[in-house]
Amino acid sequence: MSNIVIIGNGIAGVTVARHIRKRSSDNITIISSETEYFFSRTALMYVYMGHMKFDNTKPYEDWFWKKNKIDLVYDHVNAVDTQNDTLLCRSGKKITYDTLILATGSQPNKFGWPGQDLEGVQGLYSYQDLQLMEQNSKGIKKAVIVGGGLIGIEMAEMLLSRNIEVTFLVREKEFWSNVLPVQEAKLISDYVRSHHIDLKLETELLSIEDNGEGKVKSIITSKNESIDCQLVGLTVGVSPSIGFLKDSGIKTNRGILVNEFLQTNIGNVYAIGDCVERTYELSGRRNIEQVWYTGRMMGEVVAQTICGSPTRYEPGPWFNSAKFFDIEYQTYGNVGAQLNANESEFYWEHSSKKKAMHFIWDTASQVFVGINSFGIRLRHEKFDQWLRGKQSISYVLEHLPEANFDPEFSHKHEPEITQAFEKQFPHSPSLSLK
Amino acid sequence: MQLIRIIGLNLFLAALFLFLSLLFFSDYTLTKEIFQSKVKQEHQQRLLPAFENIIDKTYPNTFVFANEIKNSIEEHNSAARNQQQWDQVIYDDYVGTLTKASTQGIVVDYTLLLFLLIFGGGTLGALLFILPKIGIEVPGIKNNNIFHDALNNRGWIGILLGTLLISFYILLYFYDAYVTNWIILVEPLKKLINPNGDSSQWFLYGFLYTFAVIVMGIRMLIKYRHSNYQMVRTASVMFFQLAIAFLLPEILVRINQPYFDFKNMWPLDYDFFDAWHINMLTQSDGSVGLFMFVWGITLFVVGVPVFVYFFGKRWYCSWVCGCGGLAETAGDSFRQLSDKSLKAWKVERWLIHAVLIFAVVMTGAVLYNFITGTNSIFGIDTYTYLRKPYGFFVGAIFSGVVGTGFYPLMGNRVWCRFGCPLAAYLGFVQRFKSRFRITTNGGQCISCGNCSTYCEMGIDVRWYAQRGQNIVRSSCVGCGVCSSVCPRGVLNLEVKEEEDRFGKPILIGNNGISLQK
Ligand SMILES: Cc1cc2nc3c(=O)[nH]c(=O)nc-3n(C[C@H](O)[C@H](O)[C@H](O)COP(=O)(O)OP(=O)(O)OC[C@H]3O[C@@H](n4cnc5c(N)ncnc54)[C@H](O)[C@@H]3O)c2cc1C
Numbered sequence: 004m005s006n007i008v009i010i011g012n013g014i015a016g017v018t019v020a021r022h023i024r025k026r027s028s029d030n031i032t033i034i035s036s037e038t039e040y041f042f043s044r045t046a047l048m049y050v051y052m053g054h055m056k057f058d059n060t061k062p063y064e065d066w067f068w069k070k071n072k073i074d075l076v077y078d079h080v081n082a083v084d085t086q087n088d089t090l091l092c093r094s095g096k097k098i099t100y101d102t103l104i105l106a107t108g109s110q111p112n113k114f115g116w117p118g119q120d121l122e123g124v125q126g127l128y129s130y131q132d133l134q135l136m137e138q139n140s141k142g143i144k145k146a147v148i149v150g151g152g153l154i155g156i157e158m159a160e161m162l163l164s165r166n167i168e169v170t171f172l173v174r175e176k177e178f179w180s181n182v183l184p185v186q187e188a189k190l191i192s193d194y195v196r197s198h199h200i201d202l203k204l205e206t207e208l209l210s211i212e213d214n215g216e217g218k219v220k221s222i223i224t225s226k227n228e229s230i231d232c233q234l235v236g237l238t239v240g241v242s243p244s245i246g247f248l249k250d251s252g253i254k255t256n257r258g259i260l261v262n263e264f265l266q267t268n269i270g271n272v273y274a275i276g277d278c279v280e281r282t283y284e285l286s287g288r289r290n291i292e293q294v295w296y297t298g299r300m301m302g303e304v305v306a307q308t309i310c311g312s313p314t315r316y317e318p319g320p321w322f323n324s325a326k327f328f329d330i331e332y333q334t335y336g337n338v339g340a341q342l343n344a345n346e347s348e349f350y351w352e353h354s355s356k357k358k359a360m361h362f363i364w365d366t367a368s369q370v371f372v373g374i375n376s377f378g379i380r381l382r383h384e385k386f387d388q389w390l391r392g393k394q395s396i397s398y399v400l401e402h403l404p405e406a407n408f409d410p411e412f413s414h415k416h417e418p419e420i421t422q423a424f425e426k427q428f429p430h431s432p433s434l435s436l437k
Numbered sequence: 438m439q440l441i442r443i444i445g446l447n448l449f450l451a452a453l454f455l456f457l458s459l460l461f462f463s464d465y466t467l468t469k470e471i472f473q474s475k476v477k478q479e480h481q482q483r484l485l486p487a488f489e490n491i492i493d494k495t496y497p498n499t500f501v502f503a504n505e506i507k508n509s510i511e512e513h514n515s516a517a518r519n520q521q522q523w524d525q526v527i528y529d530d531y532v533g534t535l536t537k538a539s540t541q542g543i544v545v546d547y548t549l550l551l552f553l554l555i556f557g558g559g560t561l562g563a564l565l566f567i568l569p570k571i572g573i574e575v576p577g578i579k580n581n582n583i584f585h586d587a588l589n590n591r592g593w594i595g596i597l598l599g600t601l602l603i604s605f606y607i608l609l610y611f612y613d614a615y616v617t618n619w620i621i622l623v624e625p626l627k628k629l630i631n632p633n634g635d636s637s638q639w640f641l642y643g644f645l646y647t648f649a650v651i652v653m654g655i656r657m658l659i660k661y662r663h664s665n666y667q668m669v670r671t672a673s674v675m676f677f678q679l680a681i682a683f684l685l686p687e688i689l690v691r692i693n694q695p696y697f698d699f700k701n702m703w704p705l706d707y708d709f710f711d712a713w714h715i716n717m718l719t720q721s722d723g724s725v726g727l728f729m730f731v732w733g734i735t736l737f738v739v740g741v742p743v744f745v746y747f748f749g750k751r752w753y754c755s756w757v758c759g760c761g762g763l764a765e766t767a768g769d770s771f772r773q774l775s776d777k778s779l780k781a782w783k784v785e786r787w788l789i790h791a792v793l794i795f796a797v798v799m800t801g802a803v804l805y806n807f808i809t810g811t812n813s814i815f816g817i818d819t820y821t822y823l824r825k826p827y828g829f830f831v832g833a834i835f836s837g838v839v840g841t842g843f844y845p846l847m848g849n850r851v852w853c854r855f856g857c858p859l860a861a862y863l864g865f866v867q868r869f870k871s872r873f874r875i876t877t878n879g880g881q882c883i884s885c886g887n888c889s890t891y892c893e894m895g896i897d898v899r900w901y902a903q904r905g906q907n908i909v910r911s912s913c914v915g916c917g918v919c920s921s922v923c924p925r926g927v928l929n930l931e932v933k934e935e936e937d938r939f940g941k942p943i944l945i946g947n948n949g950i951s952l953q954k
Contacts (some may be wrong), residue, residue: 048884053582054922057774062899066780084907164581197575242616295883300753300946313559317948326879326924327664333881333926369492380926383879387945408878408929412665 008090008100009033010080014295015276015374016106019309020073027308031072032098036079038130040065045295047133048157051352052164053304057130080203083251085269102309105248105267105274109241109293111346118120118211123219124235127158136161143233147222149208150239153325158236158383159200160328170201170230172208180330182340186350187375190359191327192230198328211235224401241293243278256280259292263315265305273309275301287321287337294323320371320390322383332355335386336373338363346372349396349427351420353378354388359421371399379416380408402437438569445565452559457601459551459618463542465502466495471538480527493769494755499536503614507532527545533638537621538612551627557943560652567656568730568841570713576663578922580891589770595845603842610833613638626848630684640687646763647683650670651675652767660769666917666930670755672764682759695721697729700757702736705859708831709733711824712807737859742866748932749873750863751915758859760852763841765916768849770920772893775848781895783914785854796858799823831856850893854912872932873915875908876903879945882927886921902927907940 007023009016012035024370044288046060078378079093083103090098095431111126113119126132136158140146146162148155151173159169177179177188178195195259196202207225214220221231243258254260254268258280263274276298279420281290300318324333342348349368352359358378364371370393385406389399403417421434469492476484487509496502510527516526544551553610564650588594608616622640627636634640654675661667677700688695696719703709718726718733744752746925775781802819808810808923813819840852854861875898888898894912898919908928921929 043884043886045883047885048886053585054579054580055886055890056584059777059886062884062886063902078953113578166604231747296880296946299880299944300950303944303950304947314947314949318946319948321881322945324883324925329575330927331924380878382930383881383945408876408926410664410666410929412669414665 005029005101006029006099007102007104008098009104009106010090011035011106011107011108011276011278012037012041012075013044013108013298014041014404015108015298015302016104018299019104019275019306020302021071022303023406024071024073026306027255028072029391030074032074032076032100034078034080034092034098036077036093039070039075039077047130048161050132051136051161052086063337074434080247082247083152083253083272085272088271094392097171101271103272104276104309105253105272106276106298107244107247108246108298109277111237111285112240112242113237114210114239115419117211118213118219118222119237121211121213121235123233124237126237127154128241139234140165140167145170145230145232146234147172147230147232147238148236148238149222150237150434151175152182152187152238153179153185154241155236156195156327157174157194160198162234162236163200167234167284168199168201168231170203171195172203172206172224173203174207178202178204180340183375184348184350184361185337185341185379187359187361188340190352190377191330193356194327194330241277242397245278249291252349261418263317264300264308264313265316266308274304275305282314283361285318288318296322319340319387322386324437330378332381333376333381335381335383336363336371336372336390338373338375339420347396350379351416351423353416353419358416362396362399368393369395369397371396374399382406382408397432397434401434438573442566442571445562445567445569448562449558449559449566450562452555452562452949455551456555456559456619459555459622460616460835461498462494463499463540464497465499465536465539466541467492467502467506467535467539469493470605471535475534475538476531480529483527484510484513486533493901497539499615502539503532503536506535507614518616533613533617537615540617540621542949548621552622555622556648560648563652564655567600567659570659571662573760578924579660579920581910583638583770583773589773591774591846594769599842599845602844603838606833606838606842610837611636615667615795616641628949630687634687634690634823634919636906642901646759647678648765649760650678650759652778653769654762657766663922664880664917667921669767670917671757673899674758674765677839678759678762679756680825690723693722695726698759699729699732701759702703702733702740702859703794703855704737704800704862705758707734707761707800707827707858710804710807711801712803732897737862742870745863745866745869745873749871749915750860750867750913751873751930752810753863754853754860754914755916759842760836760857761914762850764844764853768841768844770891771844771849772850773890774846775850775854775893775895775896777889777895780895782897785895789857789864792808792835792856793858794863795827795831797824799827803849831858833921848893848895850895850914854894860912860914867913868909868911870937872935873909874931874933874938874940875913875919876929876931876940877905877907878925878929880925881925882944883925885924887922887924888928891918891922893918898928904942905940905944906950907938909939 007029009020012033020033023029023031040061041063043062047053049059050060051053077097078096079092081093081328082228082435084091088100090099109128111128114262116252124140125135134422140162145168148158149172151179158172162169178187178192180188192202209223210227211219219233219235221229222235223229237380245255245259248255252269253272257269259278261267261274261279263283265275267274279291301316304314305317318335322335344364346363349362361375363373371389400421417436425433452918472488472492474483491505492508501778510531513528533926581588592742616638616920620638622634623641623644627634627640653673657671658668669818681700682698686698692698708714718730755765802814806819807812834853840856845850882902884899884903886899890901892898894914896913900910915930917930920930
């Protein structure tokens, strides 16, 4: 029996463990220094906002691990000795492995701002960050969030739920406009403002000021404005958590470098999830993908490889989702912030300014390449099929009702959407909804 | 706006306080005239000696008075029993009638005024508290601070409310004379609907129940005003409770027809096959009673399988049923308290099916007795060993005291999940022969757990969603809240072809990877 050791009990580490367990009776150990049991990082905000208890974020009950013979070790790995296949832990414990899987996730970025280590300045990634945020936000009036991404907006929503005033510094022209096309970015920016958030666009952080007791007092922006606040949320992206691998001989760049089988330069060491940097290209995907789904898919893939059926990491068409306050967002395929030269687009927005759809297709071939949807739920299965099957934009529009995933009795917008399309593209063949 | 809400809350609490304190308001004098008009001729002689020192004496509260009456009757009865004079024992329930007739004071003098103050003021207060939310909050899921709240998370308010509710049910079922003032309070309404009727504890209960469903239904409509599914469903339970469960039966009685709730059905309606009930329906004037009898049978024989096949169990449990109606309106704030553990699921399956079997056996025996004109089956006295225990343990304790009293402690569907035999029956059909399922959306689940947290039936929805598998569970009442609270658009209630409704657990993702069961 072989010893499989996994560092990291996030979605990546836990998925690989479960899938190996389904296929083999090898010893499986998961090590983590964050929490004893797997919890859903994506639900951290709901705990703070009182939608859930921390216990509710655990996808499996505590007895699950023992029953499935997955050993959990609550410890931190300080170093990996790849010569002797041994891990050195903070507690002094040494753990040997036959196969090692690194699933260590990310850490919030800090860019060396003056004052970034003051009390009251924090990121939001871990369970400990959540506890810190509880502490830091107790009794305060005002907070500043730096960085207009998904975690930033979650943090803003969290603070608002406790009636804390929020100023939001965003470097880009509109909220998240480095990812979203400008139409959607503007829609969301307006929506964010309607929640009484002071959204400062094209504004960066210069420094964080001390109140004389080591606590944050205010911040200075790139426009030389000083803003009083008692909490600063730094949400300017995350980077792979790989510091402890420095002298291990495992090759890293920004992340842990892996081949198509998610194998590192050391034969019996694999890496999955947020901490990975792919050395090979996959069209429409970045080399580091810090999303939940990537961790899950990589976990499924490596489990197959380790259990004797080598499998390449070949994720299907890109998908993702988020929620901006009350507006749900889903995306399938590739919708870039900028339209590529070979592409055409069609953008529809509902009069409520809470629903929108953005279609992208290849102009020459008419092949559909991606969609952003706001406020309307779409069926993943359908879009996955259509993207893989290289369906045309008119096919997608005509079959849009089949992909609607909104609850019963919801208002249906497909006729309006297709009409708007025909109006904007009068020369394309007329559409009939299927 | 917040000020209006605070005023509303205080107004509501004042009305509640007045309502509660009403129990202590009256004094009681049993006059000779009342005694003679309320006690049957043949009993008057027998009871008079025991009542000698009660008559014309004034008592300061209902507890002392009702106990005195009860003891006096009991005194007479035990004397009769001791002398083996069985025919002298009195079974009529005089405690309630005499207490009601002997009540004096402001509750009797100002009944209508108090009614308006309490229920008008309570409604106004509740609405002032609820309605401004429209202006304060944009539509959408607003579960902020639920787990920080002493009401919603088994804090002191929750425990207090639970205690109140449990006490209320115990008084209602077992000590109705103690709540006589409340029964008198709703008399004006009873007379309005049915001038010849007298208010009873059951009318009081029906009214309070409907009141709660309507007022809290309005809260639900506002809370979910972004979701047509939730609004339609809520409006539906409000309608069925108000029109079909509360008003229609009263009106039927007014026009000399049998009291009948057209949406209630066996085995939830466990006395449907009681001899007195069958007789009442089949021997009433005209054919209406007979129609009711046939309707009641058709509903569970044909209605259940057909509707569950096409729509799922939800057509009843979260669109029509009264218990479901209360759970979905007044109970909505407590849905997060249901137990999601695997253990709870095991307990659920044992318990609910045991109750179903109990209901079937009990009903079978009762019907057998009715048809054969006997009182026992296999030598067992049906009433004493089956019908009465069922009424007590299942009808009163489980569905009432525990089912509703424990809302703030164990969630709003304790009865529906662990006890309701009709839910068990509907569940069978839903599990094995239905087009209904909750679909999960490819690979979009992020395992956040909102769905499981807010499932009132304690289904661990996430367990299915995160492996991309459809949810087909007998207990699912189709309230749709899992879908509403999902922040990633993963869950949807659907009716489609029966084939493949369980779905293979597939998560859309890497090429060539599919999950094995
Ligand atoms: C607030 C928030 C919201 C998010 N929302 C979404 C979302 O809606 N959708 C989405 O797709 N993604 C979301 N993400 C991103 C997503 O959560 C991550 O991509 C995903 O959790 C990464 O999983 P992982 O298993 O790779 O790593 P992690 O979940 O980070 O797990 C790694 C674990 O390894 C532990 N670890 C690291 N080094 C060591 C060591 N040396 N010794 C011991 N233990 C170690 C860490 O403490 C951690 O517990 C969100 C992230 C955050 C922070």
